[in-house]
Amino acid sequence: MSNTPHELHDEFPGQAAKISELKQSNAHFAKLAEEYHEVNRAVHRAETNVEPMEALAETDLRKRRATLKDEIWGLLSA
Template identity: 70%
Template sequence: MSNTPHELAEEFPEFVEKMSALKVSDAHFAKMAEEYHELNRKVHGAETNVAPREELAEVDLRKRRGALKDEIYAYLKAN
């Protein structure tokens, strides 16, 4: 397991196998998952002061991550 909190496998453990399959068979899902991963790393870097950001920038990253997480969840439920 990753040291970074909020990874997709941690957020949606019931969909781990489905996400793995979709990452290789569905380009749209793969892109969403990669974007989530990148946003999550940026948020984690900001939260741990490894890559500090202004407070509003950090809040924006969290909002974008949350919206994308909701989109991914809806996609997983629909497919």
């Protein structure tokens, strides 16, 4: 398990300009990106024991992050 935050620009290298553009021009994308950021930070805080949580709750957060990442990729690759 990695303690490295999974920021969108790290997850999708080379897509920074498109991410920025979509955040400004697509309200749905902006909402997904914001939720991804919030969930990602919660996972990172749990992994680093800044805000420990039960393993099942942490797993659920990781699954939500993966779902959001898939949705974001769908919009980036369209």
